Amino acid sequence: MATFISTLWEGVRYRGGIGNWAYLFxxxxxxxxxxxxxxxxxxxxxxxxxxxxxxxxxxxxxxxPFMFGEIALVAGVLFHGANGLKxxxxxxxxxxxxxxxxxxxxxxxxxxxxxxxxxAAIIMGNNLIQCNFLHLCGE
Amino acid sequence: MSAISSTPTVRKAAAPPTFETRMxxxxxxxxxxxxxxxxxxxxxxxxxxxxxxxxxxxxxxIWAITAWRVYDMALLAFAFGHxxxxxxxxxxDYFHSKSAQKIMAWAILIGWIVITAIGGIAIIGGxxxx
Numbered sequence: 019m020a021t022f023i024s025t026l027w028e029g030v031r032y033r034g035g036i037g038n039w040a041y042l043f044x045x046x047x048x049x050x051x052x053x054x055x056x057x058x059x060x061x062x063x064x065x066x067x068x069x070x071x072x073x074x075x076x077x078x079x080x081x082x083p084f085m086f087g088e089i090a091l092v093a094g095v096l097f098h099g100a101n102g103l104k105x106x107x108x109x110x111x112x113x114x115x116x117x118x119x120x121x122x123x124x125x126x127x128x129x130x131x132x133x134x135x136x137x138a139a140i141i142m143g144n145n146l147i148q149c150n151f152l153h154l155c156g157e
Numbered sequence: 158m159s160a161i162s163s164t165p166t167v168r169k170a171a172a173p174p175t176f177e178t179r180m181x182x183x184x185x186x187x188x189x190x191x192x193x194x195x196x197x198x199x200x201x202x203x204x205x206x207x208x209x210x211x212x213x214x215x216x217x218x219i220w221a222i223t224a225w226r227v228y229d230m231a232l233l234a235f236a237f238g239h240x241x242x243x244x245x246x247x248x249x250d251y252f253h254s255k256s257a258q259k260i261m262a263w264a265i266l267i268g269w270i271v272i273t274a275i276g277g278i279a280i281i282g283g284x285x286x287x
Contacts, residue, residue, distance in 0.1 A: 048243050069286065072216075
């Protein structure tokens with residue numbers, strides 16, 4: 019347990035700059051997505067195993083806190099993919115890697131994430147307002 | 158006395174790839190595949206269709222097309238496999254005892270098999286209309 023806490027804390031405390039932040043967010047986004055995915059596979063399987071419960075599961079996804087969570091999850095998924103691509107490029111082309119390029123690549127990853135996330139967040143946020151606050155979505 | 162060669166020595170590893178090498182390759186291969194697979198899935202279900210339009214009828218309509226079942230099967234196999242191996246990787250970073258790592262690896266393997274089976278059976282079985 020002591021090693022767990024020190025490894026966890028050192029990962030946050032380490033002053034590696036933007037590259038270290040990318041590493042931490044990659045982990046966090048990956049774990050959050052996996053947690054969601056495990057739940058999502060089981061509730062989707064309700065369509066076969068317990069179809070009468072499927073509507074209840076979907077109702078939870080339609081709730082306001084879940085929809086906010088989903089908007090955050092999209093940011094995580096976009097970041098994890100963009101950063102993963104960065105990792106793959108540097109793994110297979112180590113000649114491209116330099117301290118400067120690592121920094122530049124991390125900035126590009128954060129920028130791509132934000133650029134792709136904004137339109138998705140606007141549309142999902144609009145759905146949230148229309149359906150949950152104005153009740154304009156048919157049941 | 159011979160001059161020191163300026164050309165770097167290229168060493169090729171002759172050993173066959175280990176399990177961890179294979180997993181390393183799988184993470185990169187599945188990672189590349191998951192970018193279109195997951196991003197299209199999220200864009201479709203969460204952004205374009207929206208969770209308020211998803212119900213049993215929607216799933217039945219989508220799974221009437223075999224290609225979408227193949228798509229969802231690929232998502233299940235690559236995304237959940239990638240995630241569970243990633244979890245094993247992260248867990249090994251924080252818990253260093255060999256026995257703890259062994260227990261975690263088995264728990265993750267069993268969890269992966271059980272949940273993949275649940276998802277796989279549902280995709281093949283399709284929607285049971287009540």
